[in-house]
Structure formats: C-alpha cells, structure tokens
Amino acid sequence: MNDITSEEARIAPTPEREGDTARMNMIQAVNSAMDVMMARDDNVVVMGEDVGYFGGVFRATAGLQKKYGKTRVFDTPITECGIIGVAIGMGAYGLRPVPEIQFADYIYPALDQLVSEAARLRYRSAGEFIAPLTVRSPFGGGIFGGQTHSQSPESIFTHVSGLKTVIPATPYDAKGLLISCIEDNDPVIFFEPKRIYNGPFDGHWDRPAKNWSNHPGGEVPTGYYRIPLGKASVVREGDAVTILCYGTMVHVVADSVAESGVNAEIIDLRTLVPLDIDTIVESVKKTGRCMIVHEATRTQGFGSELSATVQERCFYHLEAPILRVTGFDTPYPHSLEWAYFPGPVRIGQALKEIMKDA
C-alpha cells in the first residue's frame, strides 16, 4: 500500500484540461467537480447530511453514491461538529474529505472544529498533521429562506488564520474552483450561493427567473480542469469605478451597472482568502473609485477588510470615499427579504453617489 500519510504523496499531478464542454447549472458543475475528483483520487470521500442515497437536498451529490459506493459517499448523523471533526481525522489519516454542511446557517456547531482544529493543525504540529478538507456549504439569500437559510457568514472564516474561503459565481468557476479546493492541502470553506444554483440572478425578483443556458459561465468542461485559488476574475472592464463583489452579487452588480450606464470595472473576487490583491489594487488605481457589494451584514463583514486594504494601498489614487453596499446589521428577515437584499435599486443609488463628483 502506498503511503498516503505523507504530505508529498498527496500533491496532485499537473493537470490537463480534459473532456468536451456541456451546459451545466451550478449544482451540476459542483456535482461534476466531485465526480471528476473521485474518479481521479480514491482518497476523496464525500460526507454529510442526506448526501448519500438521496443525493443531497440540493441534488449536488446526486448519483455519486451509486457510482462510487456508500463508503465513498455517505450519509452522516445530524451533527455539524461531528461531521467536521470526523473529516479532520480522516484528513489526518491521508484522505481528502469533502464534507457538506447543508446550509451555511448551520455551520456554527462546527466552528470549534474549523477554528481550533482544522485551521491550526498544520501550524501547531509543525506540519506533522494536515487537514486537507473542503467544506461545501450552500449560502446566501434571495430565496425567502428567512433567518436560517439565507446567511452569508464568510467573514467569520476569513478572520481565521489557516482557513481559505472560496465563493464561485458561475458554474464554470464553481467546478474549476472546487477541484482546486479538493486538491489543496489546506482546509477550505467553499460557499455555494444557492440563489444562483439554477441560474444567474440579477436582483430583479419580480421578473422571470433566468437559467444558465445562455450565460457564458454555464459552459463547463466535462472533465478535469482547475481555476487557481487566489485569482479574481474581471467580469467587466471599465475605468470609472471598481466594484468588488462575489457570489450572487456579481450578477446583481453586472445588471445594475448595465442599467446605470456607468463604465464600471466589476471584479468577482472568487477567493476571499487568499485574496487577489494585485488585481484589486491595479483596478482601483486605474479607476480611482471603489465600491464593495456583499450580501453579508455590514459591520465587520468582509467588505470592512476590503475597504481597509484598498484605503491603505490606493489612498492617493482615491477620488471618492470607498462605499459599501451590504446586507443590513439585522438578522435576515423573511417577508422583508427584498428590502434587505442589496438589490439593483440600492446598488444604482450607490453608483450615483460614488460618481457624483466625477
């Protein structure tokens, strides 16, 4: 038996992009990433509540147990702390677990495991033990999920040294990033914006839903490819203002910008940790303005870190105060969802505000 317990043995071979492309929604892309990685590496196991026989409450693991067997894709008891704790032990042995937390709103019971154990295992053991797990979890609002099916807790994790945090905005990115996360030898929190599982959402909740079939990000290679962590994506080039966003907000921002006529540069961060600082700084130095948009509550949200970082590095290039459009500092409400959600109206107003002296 080859020694899977040494870290060197866990480094993946240099990849080639494999296969043709197909139209996928984000769930299919996520499913495909796990499928590809399970086929490539016996040490990849998928675990979580309802992920096995049933295929996941969002169908993200559909068909995987049938294909790879119940010892590789298995249902767990309902205990998030237990799921992550056990996954860390599996990772320490040499496996590459991909645990699912059914909703990001339910990740808190696992915080001790993620913060005190997964994030620190490599550091505190001087590299003797590592925690190469990828924690997948649907997150974000816009689905009438109320208080416990809508939260965006990314800043809790970006604050923890030793954890990486990744949030895709398209099926193409979801698959490529998830493959990178699974191959990464550090623990990664992979938040999947559930509002855009089935189609890009521009914030116009009163218009018919779109699907991924006409979006360039819905064209996904069927085989192996990866998108490196720490690389943002410039989804729209512009010179008037830089807008930093991720997840569902990428699409809301894109639509709002189109409606406003402002020549904004839109950056989808894709990975919050590690952050693509070069792309951000280069863009803000070019535009002289920076707006940050996220669903999460404002105070000490990830926008605070982005704002401070841009301020430190681009101060002499800034022509307006950095502006944050975020969820409000309240729990996520049910019936007042569209007043809470940072939609096109609020983003449009913020664009006017930040461009007023231009």
Place this chain on the structure above:
Amino acid sequence: MSNLPPLSFYVPEPAARPGQTNLFSSSSMPAAGDMRRPDPLEAEAGMRDLPFGLIRVLDDEGLAAGPWAPQLAPGRLRDGLRAMVLTRLFDDRLFRAHRQGKTSFYMKSSGEEAIGAAQSMVLAAGDMCFPTYRVMSWLHARNYPLVEMVNQIFSNEKDPLKGRQLPILFSARDYGFYSLSGNVGSRFGHAVGWAMASAYKGDDRIALAYIGEGTTAEGDFHEALTFASVYHAPCILCVTNNQWAISSYAGIAGGDETTFAAKAIAYGIPGLRVDGNDFLAVWAATAWAAERARANKGATLIELYTYRAGGHSTSDDPTKYRPADEAAHWPLGDPVERLKKHLITLREWDEDRHAALSVELDSAVRTAVKEGESVGTLGKSKPPVSEMFEGVFKEPDWRVVEQRRELGV
C-alpha cells in the same frame, strides 16, 4: 398554590472539602479478579453489566487474579514499570523546572502513569493515539527522546514545534501521538474519523482516543460516540476518570448517578470500567478492545478509573478545593507501587533493582534537562522569528509574506 413542596435546585457536591477527610466509602471497590471476561467478539447486548463493574487484576497482595490477567512476560512488566517510573521522575523534575522559571507551564500525570504506559505498549506502531495533555506516559513508553520533550517544554531553538505551542502540547506522529491542543475534547472525533479512514482503506490500523471525565460533558464526546457507533469505527475511546476537572469533581460532569463507562450503553458499544491504577487491568481491557476493533466489531468505550494525585497544572492549588491528603485515601493506590509489588511477588524484581532503575532514569532525565538548558530555557533561546510565519498554509499567502517582511525577518 399547589400542595406539593416547592421545587429545589440540586447541585452535587464532592464527599469532602479542604479540612475534611474523604474515605471514599461511597465507591465500592470490587475485588481483583471478580469481573467476568466475555469473548471480545460477542455482541454488545450481552455485556451491559460490564460498565457497572470494575475490571481489576492486581490484588492487595500483588498477585494477578481472574480472567482478565493478561499473562504478560516479566520483561514486558518491567518495560511498563520503567515507563511509569520515567514518567513520574520526568514530571517531578520538569515541575520543578517551572518553579525555577525555566518554563511557563507544566502538567503532571502523577497517579495516572499506568494508563498511557500500558495502552501505548498494547497498540501497534502504526496505530494512532489522540491524547490529552495527561498521557505523557504514552511517549515515555515508546522511548520518545527526552531531550526533544524538554526542548518543547522550554520552547527553545530546538523545540520540535518551533515555539508555537504551549509546553507539553506535543505532536509526535512517528510515535503514534496526535497533535495536542489546549481546547479540550475536540480531538475525540478525529480519532473516530481516523479509524473510519483506516477501515475505508482496508488497512489494519486502529485509533485510541483519550478524554477526561470532565470533558465528557462536551458535545465532542457525544458526537464521537455516535459516529463510532454508526460506522463501527475501529477505535478505542477512553475516559480517564481521575475524579477532578480542575476544581470540579466528577459529579459535576455527570458521574454521580452513573458511571462514565455506562454511557456506552446508549450507543450500543461495549463499555468497560477499569482500575486505571492497575497496569495489568488497563493492559487487558485495551487488548480486549483492540482485538474487537481489529475484528471489525467496532468501538469500545473504556473508563479508566483513577485519581489525579497532583494539582491540575502548575497554575493550580488543589488544597483550595479538596482535602490535602485525599490521594493517600484513594482506594486504588499508586500504580507504580502496585506494579512494583507484583513484580517483586513474582520474584522478577526487588528493591535494589528498583532503586537502581530510579537512579538510572533520574540521571537520564537530568541529562536531557541539562541538554535542553544548554540550548536555552524559556526566553533564553527561541526558534527564529521567521518560524512564526511558516505552516499557516502549505505555502504562505501574500499577507503572511508581507507581515513577515514587516518584522524584517
């Protein structure tokens, strides 16, 4: 108003506080050899009396009695004794080193040396122990280099953990000793996951985890048992019940109304309650559980019934909450003395050899401490500051690189 008496709020209290005497009259101590030993491959349903008994092998005369007697060769017994004596001498000297300002912190395992020593010897080299901070005897039984341990405790330039960890929070993968952390209980489930991974790979390795009786109150205990039960994980889950969680006695953790071993019943796994000061009983119970685990029969919960003879740590004064002489009344005695007596009874040991062993081991500890001191004690020698920035991730990201540059290292 109801005609019932008003409700009253119950808060358990230990049998004795400072100034009083605890005769441990409430703990009934079954005689050595009294417990039956079922076949380890039997179904758990037929074993539900075991958690309420106490597996003991060594009797008061130093003889091994009953079906659990492991029939160990005298050489193995002497190895065990050696590990236990070494653990105690090491503890005593390093505890003093703390008082001399050579380290910031230390925790002794006085009275509990049989546990890690015996279990470490039962398990194979490829197995993994998920320790607490009070089973250093595991490492001593496996001849972990004393000077490495001292260097870690002094956090000096040669500290194997690069000065990142509090003293005694070791990590020693090659010795089957998982990385320790200050937060209690959180590795209990890692052992189960590790064991599940071994089973998944079709390997033959098993895991052993420790948790203190106080920490059984953490969710981690319940979660680990649930997973171990559901997936028949090949692991041994041990509760070291040393009666005290800092200043709280075992009753505050739920130990008054039942035993900690009995908690296994709710999970459908065998629960063994073992005299933790009896090297042979610990050995036998661990071998039983290991045989069961290796035969794919799943996990066992073992309560190791012992007494924390010393303070909780160098920061603790136990005379503030329990009788100063409580350890002397502990009915299960001292694990070192009991094994020593057994070997002498077998005519495989004597006082002279024991004295010579103590001198030899004390000298080995002294040499290791001197060597550690020559590198440096706390604050006199440190790993390079650049080490602070290594190992956060496999490759440092730009923030860490930049912050390191900020310090000019």
